[in-house]
Amino acid sequence: MPIRPENRGRYPSNWRDISLRIRTVRAAGRCECRGECGRGTHTGRCPNRNGGQAYGTGSKVVLTVAHLDHTPENVDDSNLRAMCQGCHLHYDRDHHRETAAATRRAAVEAAGQLTIGGPA
Numbered sequence: 001m002p003i004r005p006e007n008r009g010r011y012p013s014n015w016r017d018i019s020l021r022i023r024t025v026r027a028a029g030r031c032e033c034r035g036e037c038g039r040g041t042h043t044g045r046c047p048n049r050n051g052g053q054a055y056g057t058g059s060k061v062v063l064t065v066a067h068l069d070h071t072p073e074n075v076d077d078s079n080l081r082a083m084c085q086g087c088h089l090h091y092d093r094d095h096h097r098e099t100a101a102a103t104r105r106a107a108v109e110a111a112g113q114l115t116i117g118g119p120a
Contacts, residue, residue, distance in 0.1 A: 010073055011073075012073075015075070018080070023063045023082045026077070026082065030049050030082070031046035031084040031087055032046075032081045032082045032083065033046040033081065033087040037086075037088070038090060038093075039086070041055075041056060046083075048061045048086070049061060050084075057086070061084050064082070064083055064085055065083070066080070066082075067079055068080070068081060
């Protein structure tokens with residue numbers, strides 16, 4: 001998954017090497033999700049392989065590396081998991097929802113709007 005420009009500085013300078021090692025060496029090109037994503041579509045390890053067809057959709061699989069704690073600075077192997085784009089997006093869904101809501105609130109406040117329950 002592409003790194004958002006505002007988050008690039010949070011990743012170590014050798015992130016590409018770390019990501020490549022996790023995806024190719026440790027995961028051998030296969031999604032490492034064992035259901036943590038919460039999709040409920042696979043039992044055991046996800047069958048998706050980088051470059052192959054995704055089960056269920058037939059789309060091309062892109063293997064990514066997820067930060068289990070959603071903290072890009074934490075590149076300890078135990079915090080990283082090679083995941084197909086489907087598992088990664090589903091794993092991050094609540095985190096994305098929270099950050100999107102915070103971004104919207106900040107934009108409203110920056111525009112001088114008051115939030116419900118905010119200061120009068």
